[in-house]
Amino acid sequence: MTNRTEPEQVAGNGLLHRRLFLQGGAAAVGAAGLELLTARPAAAAEPPDVPQWMKAPGAGMSGHGERSRHESHVQRTVGSQPGTTGSGGSRTPLEHLEGIITPSALHFERHHAGVPDIDPDRHRLMIHGLVERPLIFDVESLSRYPLVSRIQFLECSGNSGANNAPEPPQQSAGQLHGLVSCSNWTGVPLSILLDDAGVRPEARWLAAEGADAAAMTRSVPLEKAMDDAMIALYQNGERLRPENGYPMRLFLPGWEGNASVKWLRRLKVLAEPIMAKDETSKYTDLLPDGAAMMFTFPMGVKSVITSPSGNATMRGPGLYQVSGIAWSGSGRIRRVEVSADGGRSWAEAALDEPALPKAVARFRAAWRWDGGPAVLQSRAVDETGAVQPTRQALLESRGPQFRYHYHAIQSWRVSPEGEVRNVYA
Amino acid sequence: MSTPDRFMRGSSLCASMHGPRGGARQVHARGPRPARLVAVAVCIAAGAASAQQRQASPEAADAAAPSVLTAPGESPQLGEPATPEQIAGWDIGIGPDGENLPEGSGTPSQGAEVYATKCIACHGEDGAGGPNDVLAGGHGTLTDAAPVRTIGSYWPYATTLFDYVRRAMPYTQPQSLTNDEAYALTAYLLELNGVIDRNDVMNADTLPRVAMPNRDGFMWAWPDWKQ
The missing domain is CATH 1.10.760.10 (Cytochrome c-like domain)
Incomplete structure (x- = not known):
């Protein structure tokens, strides 16, 4: 291990300058300087032995690829509501992933009556209500429209809500915060279709309805629909996964996931919101005086360290990479800071390129763990200047009943034994 | 909810949400439209600072840039007319x-x-x-x-x-x-x-x-x- 080019400490408890992760930085330090959290498996293939997989031809080609069988443990965490199999959610295993794109098979799920098995040839999208020309589209016709393609996150507004509890749940990063995922979405700008239909002047809202067994419905402001809303057809280059709305879904960048209605079949243009079940009895938040906020659409600026993170075990003192994700429903992530001493001091993290608007950004920091107790935190700032709040500040500002839109700083305590645990700090 | 008094009980929430960069706060009540709709209040971060911030954001600039894809007349217009019977069946x-x-x-x-x-x-x-x-x-x-x-x-x-x-x-x-x-x-x-x-x-x-x-x-x- 070389120390001669190791960056100086820039914050308490061993946080090093981010130039370690800027261009050439890692090479200057040398790969040997970075411990990986993943344990190196013992195998008989190590030098001087020649591994078995080099002594016979490997598997053939395939029409549709699968991940390595050694990665099958990387799974979403599934939770169903009582008495149902299709109502509930599954969470992305954030602690197992890197980069900014969530593999489609690991994108989080939130369904209200299961995943419908939709025949794309028979699926239709109807646009009607306050329009001059009510229209019906099929998948084939929408696929012929000029498509746009963007990398953007989707987050359920119930994400991280477990941290509202009085005691910190002992869960992994994915189990706590895995109702966020980030994909390359490709589809038709909704504004084009609304222009085709001819929206009347009195129109202000759309009621978006899915073709699932709950006919899940949300009201969407026309302003958002005409701004950056998309009828998404593709996810990460392939057609949408069934659990993400195949063959078409509404996608509202930066807004709470529930409003991006999957399996979209109908858009009714209205003057007022339809006041569906999910925007009145659910996805609304009580204030201390008993009043509630509704239509809390944008997702707040947020970040979480995914490595090391909850329920991981460190491999002993040494130089570590702290890695995590940050995102904001209001635009780009401008800066992420990392603390190893529970927020007393902060070091600026390096941001991977690209750091796109309303997308997950990947941050990295270098940390020399001395084996003592530490509390790791990350704090994101977006391009509007919004700063991710502490848990205490968030709860104080909203009161104890605010259920959704939890976006406070996550604290991971590292014990001298190397155990990483969720704590409120 | 239609009176400023009732809304202002939540004003600490507004202050914390808008933070130090929020401009002058206003209380704004929407009239009932239609009459039975609950009158609702929203909190607004008014003030020149936030308006300038919005205008200066890169995203706003992106949105203002001309796009050939969304220009009027570019749509292939592939929607089929929806009949009243079709609408009635689904609505x-x-x-x-x-x-x-x-x-x-x-x-x-x-x-x-x-x-x-x-x-x-x-x-x-x-x-x-x-x-x-x-x-x-x-x-x-x-x-x-x-x-x-x-x-x-x-x-x-x-x-x-x-x-x-x-x-x-x-x-x-x-x-x-x-x-x-x-x-x-x-x-x-x-x-x-x-x-x-x-x-x-x-x-x-x-x-x-x-x-x-x-x-x-x-x-x-x-x-x-x-x-």
Whole structure:
């Protein structure tokens, strides 16, 4: 291990300058300087032995690829509501992933009556209500429209809500915060279709309805629909996964996931919101005086360290990479800071390129763990200047009943034994 | 909710959400449109600073840039006209004004019979005690540490109940209820919550006029809420 080019400490408890992760930085330090959290498996293939997989031809080609069988443990965490199999959610295993794109098979799920098995040839999208020309589209016709393609996150507004509890749940990063995922979405700008239909002047809202067994419905402001809303057809280059709305879904960048209605079949243009079940009895938040906020659409600026993170075990003192994700429903992530001493001091993290608007950004920091107790935190700032709040500040500002839109700083305590645990700090 | 006084009780929330960069705060009440719609208040971070911030954001610049893809006339115009019959077959949505409510009617006692056969397993006797959502009770709990958000204690519109029951319930047989059954279940659940009397009839005329106890309990966060 070389120390001669190791960056100086820039914050308490061993946080090093981010130039370690800027261009050439890692090479200057040398790969040997970075411990990986993943344990190196013992195998008989190590030098001087020649591994078995080099002594016979490997598997053939395939029409549709699968991940390595050694990665099958990387799974979403599934939770169903009582008495149902299709109502509930599954969470992305954030602690197992890197980069900014969530593999489609690991994108989080939130369904209200299961995943419908939709025949794309028979699926239709109807646009009607306050329009001059009510229209019906099929998948084939929408696929012929000029498509746009963007990398953007989707987050359920119930994400991280477990941290509202009085005691910190002992869960992994994915189990706590895995109702966020980030994909390359490709589809038709909704504004084009609304222009085709001819929206009347009195129109202000759309009621978006899915073709699932709950006919899940949300009201969407026309302003958002005409701004950056998309009828998404593709996810990460392939057609949408069934659990993400195949063959078409509404996608509202930066807004709470529930409003991006999957399996979209109908858009009714209205003057007022339809006041569906999910925007009145659910996805609304009580204030201390008993009043509630509704239509809390944008997702707040947020970040979480995914490595090391909850329920991981460190491999002993040494130089570590702290890695995590940050995102904001209001635009780009401008800066992420990392603390190893529970927020007393902060070091600026390096941001991977690209750091796109309303997308997950990947941050990295270098940390020399001395084996003592530490509390790791990350704090994101977006391009509007919004700063991710502490848990205490968030709860104080909203009161104890605010259920959704939890976006406070996550604290991971590292014990001298190397155990990483969720704590409120 | 329509008065500034009521809204200002939540002003600490606004201050924290807008933070030090929020400009002058205003209280803005939307008028009832239509008349029965709850008047709602939103908090606005007004002031030149935030306006300039919005204009200067890179995203705003991107949005203002001309795009050949979204220019008028570029659409291939591939939508097929939707006929009134097609629309009528699919349009199951009911808003607070009650427009589009179907013919039919039901009473609480009729609804109790439907409930006993199709709902009780998930929602329990008298709308509570089942494995799924609690439907009744919870009155006066919205300021408690553990509020019970039910139809009677929380839901602002009776039309939502009919809309949801008809489109999504029973869980294993959605869109199987007759309109009479949907009205009857709606009537039963409203009566269970003490919102209507046991002899009231729910139909397209009466349902939109039901005054829910928590109708004025909601503020719109859109369009100015920021975190």
